[in-house]
Amino acid sequence: MCSPKPTVLVAEKLGEAGVNLLKQFADVDCSYNLTSKELCTKISLCDALIVRSGTKVSREVFESSGGRLKVVGRAGVGIDNVDLAAATEHGCLVVNAPTANTVAAAEHGIALLTAMARNISQADASLKAGKWLRNKYVGVSLVGKTLAVMGFGKVGSEVARRAKGLGMHVIAHDPYAPADRARATGVELVSFDEAIASADFISLHMPLTPATNKILNDETFAKMKKGVRIVNVARGGVIDEDALVRALDAGIVAQAALDVFTVEPPKDSKLVQHENVTATPHLGASTMEAQEGVAIEIAEAVVGALNGELAATAVNAPMVPAEVLSELKPFVALAEKLGRLAVQLVAGGSGVKSVKVIYGSARAPDDLDTRLLRAMITKGLIEPISSSFVNLVNADFTAKQRGLRIAEERSLLNGSLESPLEFIQVQISSVDSKFASALSDSGEIRVEGRVKDGIPHVTKVGSFEVDVSLEGSIILCRQVDQPGMIGKVGSILSEENVNVSFMSVGRIAPRKHAVMAIGVDEEPTKESLKRIGEIPAVEEFVYLKI
Numbered sequence: 203m204c205s206p207k208p209t210v211l212v213a214e215k216l217g218e219a220g221v222n223l224l225k226q227f228a229d230v231d232c233s234y235n236l237t238s239k240e241l242c243t244k245i246s247l248c249d250a251l252i253v254r255s256g257t258k259v260s261r262e263v264f265e266s267s268g269g270r271l272k273v274v275g276r277a278g279v280g281i282d283n284v285d286l287a288a289a290t291e292h293g294c295l296v297v298n299a300p301t302a303n304t305v306a307a308a309e310h311g312i313a314l315l316t317a318m319a320r321n322i323s324q325a326d327a328s329l330k331a332g333k334w335l336r337n338k339y340v341g342v343s344l345v346g347k348t349l350a351v352m353g354f355g356k357v358g359s360e361v362a363r364r365a366k367g368l369g370m371h372v373i374a375h376d377p378y379a380p381a382d383r384a385r386a387t388g389v390e391l392v393s394f395d396e397a398i399a400s401a402d403f404i405s406l407h408m409p410l411t412p413a414t415n416k417i418l419n420d421e422t423f424a425k426m427k428k429g430v431r432i433v434n435v436a437r438g439g440v441i442d443e444d445a446l447v448r449a450l451d452a453g454i455v456a457q458a459a460l461d462v463f464t465v466e467p468p469k470d471s472k473l474v475q476h477e478n479v480t481a482t483p484h485l486g487a488s489t490m491e492a493q494e495g496v497a498i499e500i501a502e503a504v505v506g507a508l509n510g511e512l513a514a515t516a517v518n519a520p521m522v523p524a525e526v527l528s529e530l531k532p533f534v535a536l537a538e539k540l541g542r543l544a545v546q547l548v549a550g551g552s553g554v555k556s557v558k559v560i561y562g563s564a565r566a567p568d569d570l571d572t573r574l575l576r577a578m579i580t581k582g583l584i585e586p587i588s589s590s591f592v593n594l595v596n597a598d599f600t601a602k603q604r605g606l607r608i609a610e611e612r613s614l615l616n617g618s619l620e621s622p623l624e625f626i627q628v629q630i631s632s633v634d635s636k637f638a639s640a641l642s643d644s645g646e647i648r649v650e651g652r653v654k655d656g657i658p659h660v661t662k663v664g665s666f667e668v669d670v671s672l673e674g675s676i677i678l679c680r681q682v683d684q685p686g687m688i689g690k691v692g693s694i695l696s697e698e699n700v701n702v703s704f705m706s707v708g709r710i711a712p713r714k715h716a717v718m719a720i721g722v723d724e725e726p727t728k729e730s731l732k733r734i735g736e737i738p739a740v741e742e743f744v745y746l747k748i
């Protein structure tokens with residue numbers, strides 16, 4: 203029998219508090235040191251995967267999951283070991299734990315900086331080998347020296363603060379960091395060339411990206427002060443390691459202290475064995491405190507994501523602050539239902555390519571983040587007509603793949619600022635409709651909805667005003683406006699024991715055309731729908747599953 207609990211595969215050692223937290227909610231499989239093949243085999247039985255930096259979560263892993271894998275949790279910061287594009291394409295959310303190991307990494311950076319400056323590891327090894335070499339291991343002082351912090355993010359800024367406490371003159375290079383935040387720490391932001399040319403010590407704290415890959419190389423080493431000292435607790439790949447060996451041999455770089463390597467564990471020992479290199483095996487985040495913190499942070503994020511909550515630390519989906527989310531929640535449901543409604547009004551054979559969404563709101567345009575709403579409209583539009591599973595993660599990607607363009611527009615209203623939105627309107631252009639009355643005067647399918655008492659309602663179909671809650675399914679029916687129509691349709695449905703939850707009639711003028719919208723709790727039989735269609739005044743009707 204299938205377990206009702208989700209299964210979480212923990213593929214690398216995770217702090218006990220995190221594992222315990224996961225166990226309250228899921229079946230937890232702690233299997234370490236899996237080969238790629240073993241991971242690919244296991245993953246098809248798992249709903250979530252938790253890794254640190256030692257596991258490559260490749261495209262093959264997502265493909266092997268057969269769609270079951272919903273969340274990858276990275277128990278740490280760097281997500282360069284996770285194929286994010288593949289995760290997004292497979293609708294798999296990637297979350298990380300970005301803050302719990304910041305201080306540990308910064309402390310390790312400072313530990314390497316000071317250990318390198320005073321030859322601690324070399325002197326220790328020499329003493330343990332029975333030697334007493336006091337002249338050989340004379341170090342350099344830190345006070346008054348210039349430290350260039352490359353990447354002034356969470357770790358970089360903590361390193362900067364600590365280095366200032368050691369009496370160093372700290373400068374930083376970070377193209378995206380706000381200058382006032384740096385200034386508040388007493389750090390001047392400078393250009394890349396200025397940073398590397400003026401530094402006595404360089405400490406690397408940027409992520410590994412195509413732009414930072416091998417950012418320290420033969421050319422950049424040549425621009426540095428002779429005798430510069432380098433610390434890397436970021437990612438090995440930001441340094442061209444062969445070039446670093448050459449720079450060390452040439453004396454351009456006097457010393458390096460490295461916690462991270464291009465390939466881990468490093469295959470080529472030339473760098474690690476170099477006598478001017480102090481090396482640790484990627485220990486930046488490895489303190490008891492940081493690992494417990496990271497484990498709890500990632501376990502909470504993974505459990506939340508499996509419960510359908512939007513993760514605050516999502517890496518490949520919009521992060522929506524909790525207060526914004528609670529405000530938007532009813533509109534999220536409305537958005538999806540309007541998408542479902544609109545697409546079911548399209549006649550077979552018309553390809554849906556162009557959709558316009560209008561958000562009616564009294565709030566200023568930049569006060570409404572529509573990414574979540576757009577994703578849910580996309581889900582509503584695509585899921586009823588395909589086998590794709592669409593979520594917040596892959597909505598934009600899936601729409602693009604299907605050649606579906608979604609344009610968004612704001613309609614600025616004068617109403618109350620209390621609610622984030624008054625209405626959402628979805629238009630599908632250049633298609634035929636199976637319910638001609640859903641076409642607006644300008645020819646596109648048009649449905650509009652509002653939230654009333656927390657419940658989504660459709661309030662306009664084509665040019666007709668209606669009002670039906672979008673809770674079950676609905677029948678839209680156009681007829682010549684005349685007495686007794688509600689009764690006739692209602693009695694056909696009641697004969698079939700179909701409960702009518704809501705009914706509303708929108709008409710252009712008395713005794714002209716009207717559109718009746720009927721909400722039903724059960725699915726009417728084909729026969730009863732046929733009988734509704736045969737009522738003489740009924741001109742067209744459609745049954746839509748919401």
Ligand SMILES: NC(=O)c1ccc[n+]([C@@H]2O[C@H](COP(=O)([O-])OP(=O)(O)OC[C@H]3O[C@@H](n4cnc5c(N)ncnc54)[C@H](O)[C@@H]3O)[C@@H](O)[C@H]2O)c1
Nearest residue numbers: 280307353354355356357376378407408409435436486487
């Ligand atoms: N050794 C470890 O165990 C360990 C532990 C934690 C973090 N890390 C690594 O440290 C690095 C920093 O982590 P963080 O938490 O501070 O990340 P962060 O995102 O808070 O900071 C990274 C900073 O780098 C900047 N940046 C991006 N591109 C840059 C470029 N081309 N030049 C200069 N700066 C650039 C960003 O603007 C950002 O401010 C990451 O690579 C992370 O994986 C390693």
Ligand SMILES: O=C(O)[C@H](O)COP(=O)(O)O
Nearest residue numbers: 254255256278279280487
């Ligand atoms: O990116 C990180 O968080 C650090 O590199 C730590 O990696 P780890 O979890 O493998 O120690």
